[in-house]
Amino acid sequence: MGKQAIYVGLDVGGTTMKAAAVDDGGKPLSAPAVMDTHPERGQDAGLQTMCETIRRAFAAAQLDLKDIAAIGVATPGLMDIKGGLILDPPNLKPWKNVPVRDFIQKTFNKPTVFQNDANAAAYGEFWVGSGREAKSMVLFTLGTGVGGGIIIDDVIIEGEHSHGGELGHVRIVEPDRGRRCGCGARGCIEAYASATNVVRRARDDMAAYRGETQLRQFFTANNEEFTAKDVFDLAIGGDELAMKVIDDTAYYLALGACAVIGAVDPEMIVFGGGMAVEDWFRDKIDAYVRRFGLPFPVKTVKVKFATLGSDAGFIGAAGCARLAMKTK
Amino acid sequence: MGKQAIYVGLDVGGTTMKAAAVDDGGKPLSAPAVMDTHPERGQDAGLQTMCETIRRAFAAAQLDLKDIAAIGVATPGLMDIKGGLILDPPNLKPWKNVPVRDFIQKTFNKPTVFQNDANAAAYGEFWVGSGREAKSMVLFTLGTGVGGGIIIDDVIIEGEHSHGGELGHVRIVEPDRGRRCGCGARGCIEAYASATNVVRRARDDMAAYRGETQLRQFFTANNEEFTAKDVFDLAIGGDELAMKVIDDTAYYLALGACAVIGAVDPEMIVFGGGMAVEDWFRDKIDAYVRRFGLPFPVKTVKVKFATLGSDAGFIGAAGCARLAMKTK
Numbered sequence: 153m154g155k156q157a158i159y160v161g162l163d164v165g166g167t168t169m170k171a172a173a174v175d176d177g178g179k180p181l182s183a184p185a186v187m188d189t190h191p192e193r194g195q196d197a198g199l200q201t202m203c204e205t206i207r208r209a210f211a212a213a214q215l216d217l218k219d220i221a222a223i224g225v226a227t228p229g230l231m232d233i234k235g236g237l238i239l240d241p242p243n244l245k246p247w248k249n250v251p252v253r254d255f256i257q258k259t260f261n262k263p264t265v266f267q268n269d270a271n272a273a274a275y276g277e278f279w280v281g282s283g284r285e286a287k288s289m290v291l292f293t294l295g296t297g298v299g300g301g302i303i304i305d306d307v308i309i310e311g312e313h314s315h316g317g318e319l320g321h322v323r324i325v326e327p328d329r330g331r332r333c334g335c336g337a338r339g340c341i342e343a344y345a346s347a348t349n350v351v352r353r354a355r356d357d358m359a360a361y362r363g364e365t366q367l368r369q370f371f372t373a374n375n376e377e378f379t380a381k382d383v384f385d386l387a388i389g390g391d392e393l394a395m396k397v398i399d400d401t402a403y404y405l406a407l408g409a410c411a412v413i414g415a416v417d418p419e420m421i422v423f424g425g426g427m428a429v430e431d432w433f434r435d436k437i438d439a440y441v442r443r444f445g446l447p448f449p450v451k452t453v454k455v456k457f458a459t460l461g462s463d464a465g466f467i468g469a470a471g472c473a474r475l476a477m478k479t480k
Numbered sequence: 481m482g483k484q485a486i487y488v489g490l491d492v493g494g495t496t497m498k499a500a501a502v503d504d505g506g507k508p509l510s511a512p513a514v515m516d517t518h519p520e521r522g523q524d525a526g527l528q529t530m531c532e533t534i535r536r537a538f539a540a541a542q543l544d545l546k547d548i549a550a551i552g553v554a555t556p557g558l559m560d561i562k563g564g565l566i567l568d569p570p571n572l573k574p575w576k577n578v579p580v581r582d583f584i585q586k587t588f589n590k591p592t593v594f595q596n597d598a599n600a601a602a603y604g605e606f607w608v609g610s611g612r613e614a615k616s617m618v619l620f621t622l623g624t625g626v627g628g629g630i631i632i633d634d635v636i637i638e639g640e641h642s643h644g645g646e647l648g649h650v651r652i653v654e655p656d657r658g659r660r661c662g663c664g665a666r667g668c669i670e671a672y673a674s675a676t677n678v679v680r681r682a683r684d685d686m687a688a689y690r691g692e693t694q695l696r697q698f699f700t701a702n703n704e705e706f707t708a709k710d711v712f713d714l715a716i717g718g719d720e721l722a723m724k725v726i727d728d729t730a731y732y733l734a735l736g737a738c739a740v741i742g743a744v745d746p747e748m749i750v751f752g753g754g755m756a757v758e759d760w761f762r763d764k765i766d767a768y769v770r771r772f773g774l775p776f777p778v779k780t781v782k783v784k785f786a787t788l789g790s791d792a793g794f795i796g797a798a799g800c801a802r803l804a805m806k807t808k
Binding site: 230287288302304307309310311312313314316319322323324325326327335336337407410411412413414415416417418444447448449451452453 | 632635637647663664779
């Protein structure tokens with residue numbers, strides 16, 4: 153036979169889901185099939201959409217079911233990774249206790265692997281993205297929230313309660329003075345460094361700022377539509393307060409990275425998501441990591457930006473399927 | 481043959497080293513052989529003392545070299561775990577770049593495994609101590625410093641730079657306001673919750689305290705000899721300021737535990753060392769973990785005290801030797 157094994161990875165998000173066939177070297181065989189998730193239509197419809205997205209991925213790569221070695225599915229938490237269940241994810245309301253893995257496994261009669269979406273993205277970057285040369289890697293994904301995943305020697309740190317690598321909620325400021333996070337706690341990384349919270353911090357900093365800043369007119373003109381990208385753009389344009397907000401963001405992310413360095417001492421820390429674009433921002437994070445991290449590890453720990461973009465989830469899900477087949 | 485395999489574990493500390501033969505179920509076959517480390521006599525003398533301590537462990541258990549399946553050696557960092565080297569540990573000055581693993585392996589002609597001492601202690605607790613029922617466990621050791629180890633599914637998180645589980649230097653207070661740690665950074669767990677720093681915080685709190693406290697006379701009478709145990713005793717006796725110092729200690733330890741929960745989400749958190757004695761202290765840590773940790777994991781995460789005492793190191797070192805033989 154000698155034929156290279158092919159895997160399908162499905163990445164389920166609150167808005168859309170994406171799937172593609174991926175070869176044994178981590179290369180997608182087509183652009184991903186994309187469908188709307190419509191969680192409000194209920195979980196049975198959701199399971200059907202997952203299967204349809206997977207079928208479209210077969211078709212896009214001109215493959216039949218028989219060509220597929222295994223399927224990997226990634227979803228947001230809360231979940232039970234080992235049980236193959238979506239539990240009660242805030243992004244997929246009103247779904248509850250959805251037996252994703254078994255449903256897909258039965259539908260296609262293929263080995264199916266279930267994983268947290270941030271863990272899958274981390275595995276994707278580890279497998280064929282910016283971490284492909286690393287033996288251990290930690291990913292922070294910067295979006296509406298801050299997600300994370302930890303991979304050590306091809307092992308994904310899933311956690312006893314499927315919360316391994318829940319890095320957005322590692323605390324960097326003490327609870328009595330930290331910013332309030334969406335999770336209810338205070339001082340989480342996410343409360344400082346998610347795209348949403350970069351904008352919030354910009355607004356708060358502006359309120360206390362005496363100098364000139366373009367943030368003021370931006371917030372007044374389009375309060376609702378102002379994004380982290382706008383803060384970055386103003387910083388690039390030389391706005392001093394915007395620069396401070398971005399610099400603080402790098403500092404907070406570095407504190408999060410330092411906590412993870414103390415816990416697992418990875419070879420590489422990777423930041424992904426819409427804010428992980430500008431080299432000078434990476435350099436700022438890097439400098440703070442070296443200033444505030446454990447002296448011995450930070451001599452050589454690598455700080456990088458992700459390279460797979462929004463493909464990391466389905467590529468990583470396919471990679472998890474591949475990993476499970478190899479280690480069986 | 482059916483005979484149970486026997487391993488020797490050696491735990492090298494800055495003051496003494498201890499070794500014992502341990503059976504396949506984790507039971508020491510004698511009291512440990514103990515010798516003074518005398519690091520100041522140099523590393524060649526140190527290596528000889530390690531070998532002599534191992535020989536005394538054979539003798540104490542009435543065993544010959546041929547009865548031993550493998551040897552495990554645990555030392556304090558800095559080290560290169562994979563390379564089998566002691567690098568430059570502050571507790572073993574003036575030793576530098578000592579090839580411990582290879583020396584012991586050649587001397588006894590037995591498979592020899594090298595590990596960080598806190599990781600070994602964590603593995604000991606995981607194997608046959610308070611974590612013996614757990615699939616994943618994190619240990620904080622509270623002594624002059626704060627050490628740590630993370631075990632997940634029989635895998636020790638060693639780290640890329642042999643700093644995995646360096647939990648004493650996970651930051652719980654921001655660098656611009658945290659207490660100065662022995663490592664040079666600010667805000668590390670160790671700067672708050674090591675035995676030494678419990679005493680220092682007691683003294684600082686006393687200086688700012690207006691009320692009555694027995695701490696004052698204790699510090700005046702024997703400033704140098706006052707220990708964390710004295711603070712605990714005063715707290716047990718009802719001294720309000722001492723109670724606050726201990727309560728704060730529980731709070732700081734819990735913040736450290738919460739950071740590790742966010743990173744690796746273990747089934748169990750274990751605290752060991754001289755301060756991990758009183759049930760009410762464990763209960764305080766436990767309550768703070770549940771208050772400040774990730775809601776889903778802290779519903780069921782277990783918070784325990786270690787049960788192996790100072791035997792954890794050599795038992796764990798023997799366990800690491802056993803693990804390496806089993807997974808070969």
